[in-house]
Amino acid sequence: MSKNNTNNEPLIHISKRDVLPWHKAWGVRALAILAALVVCAIVSVALTGDNPISIYKTIFVGAFGTARKTWVTLQSVSILLIISLALTPAYKMRFWNIGGEGQVLVGALATAACMIVIGDKVPNGVLILIMVVSSIGAGAVWGLIPAIFKAKWNTNETLATLMMNYIATQLVAYYTVVWEVPKGSGKIGIINQQTNAGWLPQLGNKYLLSIVVALIITVALYIYLKYSKHGYEVTVVGESERTAQYVGMKVNKIIIRTMLLSGALCGVAGLLLVGGINHTVTTTIANGQGFTAVMVSWLAKFNPITMIFTSFLIIFLERGAGEISTVFGLNHSFSDILTGIILFFIIGCEFFISYKVSFRKKEKEAK
């Protein structure tokens, strides 16, 4: 045995940790955010020469600078939160639903359809009831189709849900042409601007409705997943389908039922977007949140309560980033860089929570 290839001990040694107590785990996360801010500051100075402290201030101002900004931030958080909550039961079941985007879109389209087609034919109360039912139904159907394919023929749900997104986008594009106002403008415009038919009622101010709905769904889903028999079944199917069969659970039924729920909750987000916030529908109304929600849900480790914080974090960064690009005259890609750095640190620190990294002391011994 030659000596030179046997005496180089590995320098870094990685070993699995025991479960960290929660306060230490949160300490690691806080350190990660701090480190992220430092790195962002260095990058900002290097690339733009602007004062990082004032950039951070601007991020905060962007999210909370005025009462209106604060409300808009909270409203955006609530929509993202609803979509994230919607995807959570599916992910807990290890059903890779990346079709949140499409499920929100068809919910939005169904809402808009009700407002346009029967907006002036039925009393407002009835109209809103129909909107609620049809948007939830549309989202549920969009979730149901891939679930049936999965249950009956074991097709890959990732592809199926993804494809359903495109179908939904094209459907909205088609109806945009059908319903465009004025003709040739390529958009639907504000629906029922004079009559306000089908506009969801306001609670106090126009932002509060989505926030209240989001909080109700959060609590309800938390209880559903943690304490109900359905929630228990979802967890078991997600952990091991064979175990589920072994105790007599009907796995296909559970998959279909859970995807109905997942799609239906996405439909609620579509309802709020059209009926409560935008009063119109476009192909980009979901704005990629169906995908962002995947990250929100995973970051929160599928815990609905934690999801309030993770969705808040994402929206806060997004709104702040928008602000710095206008205030400092930087292009929007720069704020994306900062968001990227911060997310990298937050996601990366989970590694240090599960693993311990120790450096070996170099032992200098005479050979």
Place this chain on the structure above:
Amino acid sequence: MSKKDAAVELRNITKTFGSVVANENVNLEIYKGEILALLGENGSGKTTLMNMLSGIYFPDSGEISIDGEPVVIKNPRDAFRLGIGMVHQHFKLIDVLTATENIILGLDGKLNIKEATAKIREICDKYGFEVDPNQKIYDMSVSQKQTVEIVKVLFRGAEILILDEPTAVLTPQETEKLFKVLRAMRDDGKAIVIITHKMHEVESLSDRVAVLRHGEYIGDMETKETNAQEMTNMMVGHAVTLNIERPEPVDPKPRIVVKNLTVKNEEGIVKLDDVSFTANSGEILGIAGISGCGQKELLEAIAGLQKAETGSIEYIRSDGSVESLIGKDPLEIADMGVTLSFVPEDRLGMGLVGNMDLADNMMLRSFRRGKSMFTDRKAPAKLAKSVVEELDVVTPNISTPVRRLSGGNVQKILVGREISSSPKVLLTAYAVRGLDINSSYTIYDLINRQKKKGVAVVFVGEDLDVLLQISDRILVLCGGKVSGIVDGRTADKNQVGLMMTKVGGEKNE
């Protein structure tokens, strides 16, 4: 240490995983021309220690010397270069390649199949392996695959051979063949380490035994100067009795009647072929057979998890009325009031959910109870507590995820839950696989207690010695067919072994 040369010396080896200490200051020598049996209960750190030698883990501290030279083994490649080869419990072979292709896989240098084949033949002749270098792995029996693994290690020039529970999947005849080869290798001057739980194998094969307990090295002794009882006491740390009880059957009456059962698996291959038998109440029916001979399908068909092609499975109630179980799923069977418990082979993949805690696992079967849409958490928590207490489960508390427990404790939880419903039928598959002696005897005792209560027990086992000691009758399966049913009290081990390899057991080649 005078007359023999130490091939390997381990000095003060320590390895921890999180807060779990797997090995603590272990000192061990492995000599050339000797077969060393490494003994210890589950979780005593045998496999971890050997994994450090073969480069899978890296020790936290301590020193390894090969032939007197201190070395550092960072990865399996280093281990190979130092002449250390390990045959793992789970084979690492590629099914669609031939034996030769598998053996030279990952080697540096030019690929020369012909030369390699010649060298493999040479190794086989030298030690008496029976292996066809051009045979594909998927065509091989378990014992042939194991042979390929051993040849692979030798082909790479291993002088130090480590085998992790090599006999768990072999018939007595195959085991004897393996031992012959190992003895030939020892006589050739190789150092051999074997990890096993079977005491009679230790006695018949090894020259020396070394014992680990709770990660610490307890001591070593010459095999011929000790006996099973002493070794077991050393492993466990106190005296234990090594007899399996076999009470007389209590009022045996037919409980499960299987007739002409034929089952195909997902690929359409016949796994059970015209199987008929009766399992009586108050009796243990042992099922013997080489692994993969239809044991799994048989139990799953009774439990309602496996579709049957033809045949019938009937459950006979105490009052004599008959229920057909065929075509029913586990829930329908339970709804009929048939209490059937099943301890499957795959504990964490089927019987339990590894990421859920003890209490949540307890309610897997019972969570539907009650009309409320919410689960009742109190009863399962109570059950978990009583199982932990009665079966001496070692766990920090009942809200620990099951996967963090050791193999024996996982099995206690599973068996504890399954018998908590006071079953009429208890199906167990490899109930003590991977369990140490202490846990094994706890499980045997639990099964016997069920038998005394009048439960019809179907016990699929792999250790023939145990099957012969615990079963009232033994059904031998061979390639999905019933090879015969013998009386457990009078059956002979060799006879059963032959029946496992040939229907009826007669030799007519």
